[in-house]
Amino acid sequence: MNTGSLIVRNILRSPRNFLFSSAGLILGITTFILFLGVGSGLRENVLRRVFVVDQIEVSPARGGLLGPGAPLTDREVSAIADLDDVVAVYPRQQLAFPSYVVGGEALLGTDLWSELIADGVPPELIRADLGQEERDPFAFTDWEETGSCSENLPCPPSHVCSGGRCEAVACTPPDEIWAFADRGAAAAHLERTRSAAGRSGRVEIRDAGDDVEHRFRIAVTAGNPDAAQRALRAARPGGEELDPEDAGCPVAPAWCHRERRECAMPVPVVVSTQLLELYNSNVQSVLSGSGGRLRNLPRLTAEGLQGFQFDALLGRSFVGAAERVEAGEAGTERLRMHIVGFTPRAIPLGATIPIGYVTRWNATYRPDRGDGQVDSLLVVVRYSEDLQRVARTLEQEFGLQPDPRYEMAQRASLMVAVLIGVMVGLSLLIVGLAALNIMNTLLMIIAERQREIGVLRALGATRGQLHVLVMGEAAVLAVASTLLSWVLAVGLMHGIDAGFTAFTADFPFKPESLFRIDPLLPPASLALALAFCTLGAWLPARRAARLDPAVAFRTD
Amino acid sequence: MTTAPDAPEFAAVLRDVGRAWVRDGRAATVLAGLDMDLRRGAFASITGRSGSGKTTLLQIIGGLDRSYTGRVTVLGTDLASLADRQLSRFRGLRCGFIFQQFNLLPHLTVLQNVLLPTAFHTADLDSRERALSLLERVGLADRLDERPSILSGGQQQRVAIARALVQGADLLLCDEPTGSLDLETGNRLMDLFEELNGERGTTFLMVTHEPHIVERTRERYRLGDGLLHQEAG
Numbered sequence: 021m022n023t024g025s026l027i028v029r030n031i032l033r034s035p036r037n038f039l040f041s042s043a044g045l046i047l048g049i050t051t052f053i054l055f056l057g058v059g060s061g062l063r064e065n066v067l068r069r070v071f072v073v074d075q076i077e078v079s080p081a082r083g084g085l086l087g088p089g090a091p092l093t094d095r096e097v098s099a100i101a102d103l104d105d106v107v108a109v110y111p112r113q114q115l116a117f118p119s120y121v122v123g124g125e126a127l128l129g130t131d132l133w134s135e136l137i138a139d140g141v142p143p144e145l146i147r148a149d150l151g152q153e154e155r156d157p158f159a160f161t162d163w164e165e166t167g168s169c170s171e172n173l174p175c176p177p178s179h180v181c182s183g184g185r186c187e188a189v190a191c192t193p194p195d196e197i198w199a200f201a202d203r204g205a206a207a208a209h210l211e212r213t214r215s216a217a218g219r220s221g222r223v224e225i226r227d228a229g230d231d232v233e234h235r236f237r238i239a240v241t242a243g244n245p246d247a248a249q250r251a252l253r254a255a256r257p258g259g260e261e262l263d264p265e266d267a268g269c270p271v272a273p274a275w276c277h278r279e280r281r282e283c284a285m286p287v288p289v290v291v292s293t294q295l296l297e298l299y300n301s302n303v304q305s306v307l308s309g310s311g312g313r314l315r316n317l318p319r320l321t322a323e324g325l326q327g328f329q330f331d332a333l334l335g336r337s338f339v340g341a342a343e344r345v346e347a348g349e350a351g352t353e354r355l356r357m358h359i360v361g362f363t364p365r366a367i368p369l370g371a372t373i374p375i376g377y378v379t380r381w382n383a384t385y386r387p388d389r390g391d392g393q394v395d396s397l398l399v400v401v402r403y404s405e406d407l408q409r410v411a412r413t414l415e416q417e418f419g420l421q422p423d424p425r426y427e428m429a430q431r432a433s434l435m436v437a438v439l440i441g442v443m444v445g446l447s448l449l450i451v452g453l454a455a456l457n458i459m460n461t462l463l464m465i466i467a468e469r470q471r472e473i474g475v476l477r478a479l480g481a482t483r484g485q486l487h488v489l490v491m492g493e494a495a496v497l498a499v500a501s502t503l504l505s506w507v508l509a510v511g512l513m514h515g516i517d518a519g520f521t522a523f524t525a526d527f528p529f530k531p532e533s534l535f536r537i538d539p540l541l542p543p544a545s546l547a548l549a550l551a552f553c554t555l556g557a558w559l560p561a562r563r564a565a566r567l568d569p570a571v572a573f574r575t576d
Numbered sequence: 577m578t579t580a581p582d583a584p585e586f587a588a589v590l591r592d593v594g595r596a597w598v599r600d601g602r603a604a605t606v607l608a609g610l611d612m613d614l615r616r617g618a619f620a621s622i623t624g625r626s627g628s629g630k631t632t633l634l635q636i637i638g639g640l641d642r643s644y645t646g647r648v649t650v651l652g653t654d655l656a657s658l659a660d661r662q663l664s665r666f667r668g669l670r671c672g673f674i675f676q677q678f679n680l681l682p683h684l685t686v687l688q689n690v691l692l693p694t695a696f697h698t699a700d701l702d703s704r705e706r707a708l709s710l711l712e713r714v715g716l717a718d719r720l721d722e723r724p725s726i727l728s729g730g731q732q733q734r735v736a737i738a739r740a741l742v743q744g745a746d747l748l749l750c751d752e753p754t755g756s757l758d759l760e761t762g763n764r765l766m767d768l769f770e771e772l773n774g775e776r777g778t779t780f781l782m783v784t785h786e787p788h789i790v791e792r793t794r795e796r797y798r799l800g801d802g803l804l805h806q807e808a809g
Contacts, residue, residue: 021688021691021692021694021695022695023695023696025695026692026695029683029684029688030683032683033682033683471679472679472681475675475679475681476692476696477640477664477667478638478640478667478673479667479668479673479692479693479696479739480664480665480667480668480669480693480696480697480743481664481668481695481696482660482661482664482665482696483660483661483664484661485664485696569635569640570635570640570641
């Protein structure tokens with residue numbers, strides 16, 4: 021026999037009393053868990069996904085008449101990176117000339133065109149975020165700058181290491197074929213290809229100029245290489261002797277650069293997690309209700325989009341030829357890009373690529389811009405609570421202007437904090453009332469057990485031991501109530517989530533669950549229950565300990 | 577009196593003990609300059625009319641009532657010198673109480689009731705063995721797992737005796753131990769008391785108002801006018 025077994029036996033002898041007491045406590049703790057769970061869910065869904073509250077984008081304050089401010093210097097960027105509470109700084113350089121991207125047929129069933137909005141950021145920071153190795157073919161790496169190679173530093177796919185340098189493998193673009201034929205046969209093939217390519221393609225016949233066997237090359241430009249290849253295949257007559265030679269590059273994701281006629285790595289792109297969410301919840305949802313050819317757009321996932329390739333045409337706007345950059349200064353260049361990851365550090369709308377590409381392209385297409393000019397900074401802080409202080413420093417000491425989304429994020433953050441505060445206050449009120457109920461029940465029980473307490477004193481129980489007995493009953497009640505509360509709360513969470521999923525339409529950032537269980541919540545709920553039970557049991561325990569043991573001798 | 581209070585041959589030595597109550601705003605004296613020398617191994621009774629202070633005296637000797645004047649030495653220990661914690665330990669290990677109404681805990685089994693004092697202070701590790709042996713001694717070895725409510729009054733009082741002795745108490749303080757029992761059951765209980773007194777040398781001090789119980793005790797005290805008078809045994 022020990023004190024613990026006495027506590028348990030005391031509880032079991034009056035289960036109704038304890039059930040009644042625990043009901044209030046279970047209600048309070050369940051409310052506490054649900055409210056904090058939904059609060060944490062709000063914080064996760066709204067503040068981390070919609071407004072990413074541990075980062076702020078700043079740019080040089082506008083000059084007169086809203087002209088651009090002075091660009092940021094390397095020294096300023098370093099000084100900001102050295103600030104307390106700042107864990108990373110992502111300098112950004114904007115793509116400063118018109119370009120467009122096209123692609124998506126394999127994924128969406130139809131090609132989409134869009135103006136290319138892109139920022140360049142240091143690739144090592146993004147790679148660190150995504151946990152990528154520099155030479156992984158699907159890493160966020162500036163492949164144009166990876167010239168050196170060794171046993172431990174491999175070359176990108178379709179490149180060979182020669183004399184410590186990576187050399188691209190020669191290739192024939194897959195949207196071309198060589199035909200051994202006379203000019204008449206080539207012309208007939210050209211017509212068939214043109215017909216297959218339709219309006220989307222430009223087909224041309226090029227004279228290879230071979231004196232011995234006159235070879236003609238047919239090249240197709242049809243939106244993207246897939247469409248061009250389809251056109252070539254469709255037009256190729258069965259049995260005709262055509263030698264396509266080795267087309268393309270042997271190892272993915274390398275592609276055959278048309279102008280250079282050698283393999284190149286696609287430009288890696290990271291996309292904002294928010295953009296994917298916007299596509300799924302807005303673009304896809306809206307277009308699926310339309311009658312157009314985009315009505316069958318699928319929902320996309322980050323995993324499904326990993327490695328997705330599309331073409332970019334630098335130097336030409338999607339809007340039209342009129343937007344083309346001055347032809348004499350630079351021509352256009354077709355490039356391949358592929359998606360290598362999703363991160364909140366990417367620009368919200370557009371593509372984020374390694375800064376080296378942007379710098380080189382800007383130098384080619386916009387030589388008037390400063391070389392390596394940083395247009396904005398993404399500053400990431402250690403804790404979201406530090407953001408306001410860091411933002412103030414950036415404004416006041418560096419003269420930088422926060423992105424308007426920062427203000428919205430601050431407001432949202434405040435609203436969530438207030439909401440969580442109100443909800444926690446409410447649950448504390450319920451638990452407090454439950455504690456009063458527990459106190460009442462225990463006082464009642466102690467009044468009923470006066471003689472028994474006197475007997476325990478006569479048998480040697482100290483005041484402290486009697487105190488422990490009563491407090492122990494409250495502690496067991498707290499633990500049992502917390503366990504039951506969790507069962508109830510988790511059940512309710514599942515039910516509410518199921519109802520929420522079933523009965524609400526899709527909307528941007530619609531969460532899979534409204535709740536998020538913080539790892540600290542289980543111990544916090546137990547601590548709360550124990551604290552309030554202890555509080556409620558204190559007076560009854562004190563009363564029990566001070567009872568006159570002579571009551572044991574009463575004969576009534 | 578010349579007896580040294582802590583003399584080892586005495587179970588309880590009381591000197592000039594007084595106790596007064598305040599009832600309905602008026603002070604009432606129940607014990608007034610009471611002296612007592614109870615030898616170890618005594619088999620004693622205290623009689624007196626209702627309200628004479630018999631139970632109060634028992635509570636003072638058992639360390640349950642500390643609002644007395646004078647000096648109370650029990651089993652060689654001056655009770656006034658003990659803090660509450662030490663006094664509880666003293667009660668738990670050296671004194672046993674037997675109540676008129678048995679005072680068994682209804683939600684515990686017979687064995688659990690006997691072991692109850694060991695929840696607070698443990699004399700040694702053999703308490704369970706001793707409890708089983710005591711229950712066998714009082715004839716309840718086959719009722720270990722039963723609740724007190726299904727036992728007869730005599731059986732319940734025997735459980736209470738085993739509980740009082742489980743820690744090896746030297747002194748048993750009994751308040752009307754046969755008060756709730758019929759004559760025959762009461763006599764059988766007294767047989768058991770006598771046997772235990774003889775076998776173990778346990779000191780018994782019984783408060784009673786039943787003459788046939790008094791007749792079976794060797795030392796007889798009568799409480800009257802706040803004083804204790806020893807009568808011929």
